[in-house]
Amino acid sequence: MKISRYLILGSFLMVCILSACSSNTSSKRATDLSIEDLVIEVPLSGNAWIVDDVSLNESMIIEAGLSNWSEKSNLIRTYVRVNSPGKLNLGIKAKLLKGSSKVKVTIGDESKEIVIKDIQSTLIPVGEFDISEEGYVQIDLQGISKTDVFFGEVSHFVVGGEATAKGTYFVKDDFYWGRRGPSVHLGYEIPAEAGDIEWFYNEIEVPEGNDLVGSYYMANGFGEGYFGIQVNSETERRILFSVWSSFKTDNPNDIPEDEKIKLLKKGDGVKTGEFGNEGSGGQSYRIYDWKAGNKYRFLLGAKPTNDNSTDYTAYFFAPEIGQWELIASFRRPKTSTYLTRPHSFLENFMTEMGQFTRKGTYLNQWVRNTEGTWFEMTKAKFTADATARKDARLDYAGGVEGECFYLKNCGFFSEKTSFDTFFNRTELGIEPMIYFEKLP
Known part of the structure; x- marks a missing residue:
């Protein structure tokens, strides 16, 4: 009887371990992403817009990317088109000259938070997102909290993963047009x-x-x-x-x-x-x-x-x-x-x-x-x-x-x-x- 109980308990623990392993490998956290997972740079200067107040685009979206970002109400939206559904690995190249900030990145109904604190432009892994179909992906960026005036300066989103395997489309040059x-x-x-x-x-x-x-x-x-x-x-x-x-x-x-x-x-x-x-x-x-x-x-x-x-x-x-x-x-x-x-x-x-x-x-x-x-x-x-x-x-x-x-x-x-x-x-x-x- 005792042996049977131990066998059942051992089987249950093994199932839990396998299930946990399966769960961890199916969706990467930000800390699991490597530089090799993020290979395609999408410049915000040609692919991002301020949605909540279009008059701010000229002052906030500049040649270097997103700048002068100080308000929580600012919704910055970036677009990149993918040719297949699947996992999308996402990172962000950002810097903050003073203090630190916490910001939120959203694709669809899934959001992830990151911290910006380096004075040099740094590639910060955001995480992995599920893309259900080919077409344009909308990446939203919003500030949550900050210790100084600005949330940060962002030059690029960086993407990779199976959703990008068949190609990506975005504005690479001639940003005005x-x-x-x-x-x-x-x-x-x-x-x-x-x-x-x-x-x-x-x-x-x-x-x-x-x-x-x-x-x-x-x-x-x-x-x-x-x-x-x-x-x-x-x-x-x-x-x-x-x-x-x-x-x-x-x-x-x-x-x-x-x-x-x-x-x-x-x-x-x-x-x-x-x-x-x-x-x-x-x-x-x-x-x-x-x-x-x-x-x-x-x-x-x-x-x-x-x-x-x-x-x-x-x-x-x-x-x-x-x-x-x-x-x-x-x-x-x-x-x-x-x-x-x-x-x-x-x-x-x-x-x-x-x-x-x-x-x-x-x-x-x-x-x-x-x-x-x-x-x-x-x-x-x-x-x-x-x-x-x-x-x-x-x-x-x-x-x-x-x-x-x-x-x-x-x-x-x-x-x-x-x-x-x-x-x-x-x-x-x-x-x-x-x-x-x-x-x-």
Whole structure:
């Protein structure tokens, strides 16, 4: 009897020991991680944002990484994309010039705490996290307590483990463009029988909640410029129409007089001038409080003149006003062409806003030829910019939803659309009803 009891007790102890060993090996603690477990450095300067107050991004996310971190309320969010589920080993490279601090690192519903106290940048193991699926991983960092003013300076998160075995994606360089996020485009196919195109018509509806500051919903792009709507701040929105000069420069002051864009006319309340940095030319904009959920109409014309120039004219139709209004008309010297390359795009132009997703829908595209015949464009090619094409950011999408095309970017959603994919929307047959002789 006693022998049986001892055998049962021994078996029970052996099961407990094996169970404990199994538990310890399945999930590494911070103290179990070695340098070999942490091999991929993710710089915060290109991959982290201040979430609770976007205005702090400029002062807190600098070239060296996270700095000036003093408030418990600051939520610092870093993104890295992994290509497979599994264990993710995580470390942090940080320093603190004075005192010590305790901070919390969270992925999903799992949080771990570490102490920052070294005055030299040190790789601090955080621990192992379970990643359930491939896609973007969101790493949150928050301060808990500190003995002095700051929680620390953080240059990198460092990752490894089976979740990274098939590759990782994050912004490695060109941090300005990486923080803005990928721009996405739709290139519309003109029917072969259309001939020379004098007018391009398009409609945009921004879904409610997607009208984020820093967004440019460009409706009518063409070979020499673009025309659309922007959200410039919490209190200002614009209708923007620009035409590039034929002279290639980022500085408008360098453009020779005979290649400068000439203003022919402009609408009420429209401001005009020059622009630079992404090519140079003539620009016009009107401050207008357009609304998400409303459908806006855009009409763009191009007509060659007799002196090797082309005149471009943009009109805007707001449902709140109920009539076509002139934005501006520009003349581009040393150019003789009708409209080419009709396209739309969606971009974010503020680095602090690259952490948020936006979406636009593009409806009922038409072109009108020189003979006055309208042609519907129902086929579009999805493309994206260099930030997307070099895999710095993979949060981009576009295609067809119902009867319209759509574009979506930023915010680190995990689905994406393949570059150079063609999409076809439903043919609507709703030809624009425009009385050209009555346009201002």
